[in-house]
Amino acid sequence: MEANDSEGPTGLAALGLGEPPEADGPRRIEARMSRSDRFYRALATTGAGITLLIIVLIGVFLLLEALPAFRAAGFGFLTTQRWDPDSVPPEFGVAAMMYGTAVTAIVAMLATVPLALATAVFINEYAPRALRAALTSLVDLMAAIPSLIFALWGLFFLVPWLQPIEGWLVAQLGGTLPFMRAIATGSSLFNAGLVIALMAIPITTSIIREVLSQAPRHECEGALALGGTRWGMITTVILPFGRTGIVGGSMLGLGRALGETIAATLILNIRFEIKPQILETGGITVASGIAVEFFDAQELGLSALMAAGLSLFLVTIVINLLAATVVERAKSAA
């Protein structure tokens, strides 16, 4: 604005439309809002402000509460596997918990994304029309089932049922693949990941299906009119269109996987150590670690748990920011 002042009147003045009030820079645009607009703007702004404030307060609260633990543990907090905040000297860290969280989340996503995608495509494109509405509401209903129910089913049905299969896998592959070795299977990170997948699949499917159903019909018809098969239409039109939704839905599923507490607590045989053998019994995640340690925690122990919570909070935020970037990239590429 300032720089333009010296250049003298051009534009409107040159056209003989009168002297502009200041220079040839853009003028200030004003509008008088009606009372109702002002009211609803204030309402919406307040709502958004409260939401942001809550997130910030959570972060600040966790940070303040975690400070004593960070002072006591130093950088060892990131590398220590054991969780013994009451020993002298105290020894604790999130290494095992973070490792467990990562393994369960990866296992859960590897199971969730393909299954959710296949289910979404089936419901939208292959299921008989009469079944479509019923299947859609069934998936939405499953997304609303409390995680405890899935966890119980996983614990008493899925895990025992998988036991012989996993035992066989360990016997066949354990000799050659180190991470497939196991002394005992069952309450492992891998199984916890599978049970977490059960909870992530419905919400992920629901979102992916909704997004894929928005694929432009005239492009789908274009693909079919060229002699394309239904599968050709799906890969040419529907999946490229739904890329951002697939990433978005998967991220919501991942969010659920990272924070899932009850399933991991019930399935895992709690052990604060990093086990590369993912089928072997024993492990811990951040969320289940906090749940298990909470009741016996003394002063420093409680602070240490807050520190673990803060780590999970930060990881979740970083992953979501990365996902947002991926989605943005995919959008601008299209």
Place this chain on the structure above:
Amino acid sequence: MSTQETEARQEATAVVQPAGGTLRGVGVSAWFGSRRVLEGVDIDMRAGVVTALIGPSGCGKSTFLRILNRMHELVPIATLAGSVLLDGDDIYGTALPITEVRRRIGMVFQKPNPFPAMTIGDNVMAGLKLTGRKAPNREQLIEESLRRAGLWNEVRNRLNAPAGGLSGGQQQRLCIARSLAVRPDVLLMDEPCSALDPTSTRRIEETIHELKDQVTIVIVTHNMQQAQRVSQHCAFFLAAEDEPGRVVEQGATEHIFGSPEDPRTADYVNGRFG
């Protein structure tokens, strides 16, 4: 116009025997749910002839066109009766796989529908990819198809640009090129110019002229002048209130426009209703 394009045009006109398939609609009726929208339509669409389907909105001409390459059945509640014969084979029978029916009877839609994220070149090749076939010479097929659709000179230097960046008229010609690349016998056009400006419309009409001896063309249009300019055979559809659409009159285009037998045809082609 470049010399190459002139050559291509001369080549096109040099074909003596018109190529393309013969399409026959026999006693075609159609319903959406319990509502009958089309009744007893018989039309012969011969090779080397551009057939225009005209009539006011809601008379069933687009429905008929979509029946001709099995797009009609994509609407959940749509049903039909009668048969459509492509060179004698019933396309609703088991003689031809549905994907083969749609490949041999291509379609250009009212709204240009290229795949927007794909490049121009990939759009032309999309049909081959969709039908699971390999092109022995990709560049040659892209150039040939774009030339036949009259788009080559405008896009030859940006075949790798996304198709979404083309203008509406260019997108529509790209859709024509995409349809031609799979070598159809028949090309159906559903009001291909209704969303386009006059210049693009003229360009597409030229394209239709150039293609008419290579592929059988059936075009639905609301534009009487266009029907007169591009077609040799013309069928006039009409639906009375609460009644299904029927073909009131059909015949040589000059006859339909010059000396129609039915007064309703005369009223319509002279712009007195519709």
